[in-house]
Every structure is written in structure tokens, then in C-alpha cells.
Amino acid sequence: MSLGSNERLTVGATGESRPVVYVLDDDESMRLALGSLFRSIGLRVELFDSSQAFLAFPKFDAPCCLVLDVRLRGESGLAFQDELARNGLQMPIVFMTGHGDIAMTVKAMKAGAVDFLAKPFREQDMLDAVSNALARDGERLAADRSCAALRASYESLTPREREVLGFVVTGMLNKQIASAMNLSEITVKIYRGQVMKKMAARSVADLVRKAEVLHVGPPASSVTAGSMPR
Incomplete structure (x- = not known):
């Protein structure tokens, strides 16, 4: 089930370029807490409790990132990271876990994760990680659009x-x-x-x-x- 549906009813008409943070965690209290945290600094937020709900949701054409729990109900966040890469969905990922270890962190970072935070984490650490991820995705989008404009000129x-x-x-x-x-x-x-x-x-x-x-x-x-x- 995806939360935040009331917000989705309005963002289609305005604020299309506003950065968005997707949060994927099967812990409802964590989802809601992160949603409140990111909205407090003006970010658009979409909350999901399963990878299926996230994949089915139409993505915004704006700088974005995915805050992803390593251990989801019945699935692995690391495996989902691999699935996103295979499907060509380019999106910086900030991992969070209450059961992390060094090997898991190394694997996630090698696969392109922006950061890996152990629960409980400081709110500022999460905000810093997300800010870095959004900046990185903003640069990617700008490069993609520049290349598309150049291709159109050609x-x-x-x-x-x-x-x-x-x-x-x-x-x-x-x-x-x-x-x-x-x-x-x-x-x-x-x-x-x-x-x-x-x-x-x-x-x-x-x-x-x-x-x-x-x-x-x-x-x-x-x-x-x-x-x-x-």
C-alpha cells in the first residue's frame, strides 16, 4: 500500500520540478517519521511499504532519490537495488538498516548506493545523505536533458x-x-x-x-x- 495519496492528487499540476524522496520501508512508523522529516524541509515525499507498490507508482520527472530499508517483508533491499539497475531505473539510493554489517555496506556502495545508515540514525545524517543524493540526481537529469537537446539539434x-x-x-x-x-x-x-x-x-x-x-x-x-x- 502506498501512502501520501492526498499529496499526489495535487503535485501533478504544480511543483513538477520540486525534488522528491521515495521512501520504501515496511515499518509504518519509520515511513511516517521520514515523511514528516523530509516534508519539514520542503521536499515532496512518496511513501511505500513494498517494492511492488513503488514500481507501480509513476515516477516524477524531477531530481529524486530512494530511501530504502535493507530488510523488507519477504524481500531484500539489496536484491531490489539489483532489480532497479537491471530495469534501467536510475535513482540514487540511501540505504538504512537495523541489521547492517560491513560486507552488506560494501556490496550496497559498490552497486551505486549513495549512503548506508544504521538505525537509529541522526535526523541530520539522513538529511545530509538525501541532500547529496538529490544533488547527484539533479546533475544527472541536467546532463540527460542537455544531451537530448543536443541530439535534437543534430x-x-x-x-x-x-x-x-x-x-x-x-x-x-x-x-x-x-x-x-x-x-x-x-x-x-x-x-x-x-x-x-x-x-x-x-x-x-x-x-x-x-x-x-x-x-x-x-x-x-x-x-x-x-x-x-x-
Whole structure:
């Protein structure tokens, strides 16, 4: 059973970018205590008593983290961590346990957990761990969105412009590109200018960096064209 349903009725319309903390623990008193703690500093909170309820819940497109108990009723939090990784659900995890040991902590951290807190823990330690996790996820989301915007810019290029970009990343001059593409140098300059504009590149170095992020390589014909004298 998932708690906090009244809050979910309102967050869809406002505060979509507000960080959210998902709490998964089969101990109701702990869930409620953590919910109150996180809400006291303005965080959005969703509470769950089973992994099934958590997986079925639609996730917000906002920085988030999962506060997860190591020992759930009938299942292992560590095994659930592995399941999330296999399903491609990227979310920083803060583990908590009343039965932790060194081996368990090492396994969780190697699998990507942000922190591992033994119960009882200080409220400030939990807040610090969650703050770190949310900051990390915020950076990941920003990087993902930046890459998506860059990919959209690349998709807006015409086939000719993409070919020019491919030659530019090899360091070829306009006259070399013109020869390789059987175009006039002025036409290549126009294509190159359009590529710079659409890719929002401040310089050739910036354009090359963006092409590397997108794994854009040189056209097949550049092998021959690149052998020409400069």
C-alpha cells in the first residue's frame, strides 16, 4: 500500500520540478517519521511499504532519490537495488538498516548506493545523505536533458550539413571539404555556418566537442579526402 495519496492528487499540476524522496520501508512508523522529516524541509515525499507498490507508482520527472530499508517483508533491499539497475531505473539510493554489517555496506556502495545508515540514525545524517543524493540526481537529469537537446539539434541538420559536420571534426579545411563533396568552397562555408547555428556552437572547438558527445564520426569518404595535402 502506498501512502501520501492526498499529496499526489495535487503535485501533478504544480511543483513538477520540486525534488522528491521515495521512501520504501515496511515499518509504518519509520515511513511516517521520514515523511514528516523530509516534508519539514520542503521536499515532496512518496511513501511505500513494498517494492511492488513503488514500481507501480509513476515516477516524477524531477531530481529524486530512494530511501530504502535493507530488510523488507519477504524481500531484500539489496536484491531490489539489483532489480532497479537491471530495469534501467536510475535513482540514487540511501540505504538504512537495523541489521547492517560491513560486507552488506560494501556490496550496497559498490552497486551505486549513495549512503548506508544504521538505525537509529541522526535526523541530520539522513538529511545530509538525501541532500547529496538529490544533488547527484539533479546533475544527472541536467546532463540527460542537455544531451537530448543536443541530439535534437543534430537531428535538425540536413544530410549535407551532417556530412559537412563529419568532415569538420577531422580538422579539414573548407577547400578540402569542398573537394571531397564536389561542391564550391562558398557552398561549404554556407553549410558550415548553418551547422554552427543549428548546433549553437560558439567555435569550431565547441562544435567538435558537441560532435564527440554525440559520437558523430567522419564520413567514410573522409579517409580518402583527409589524405590530400592541406
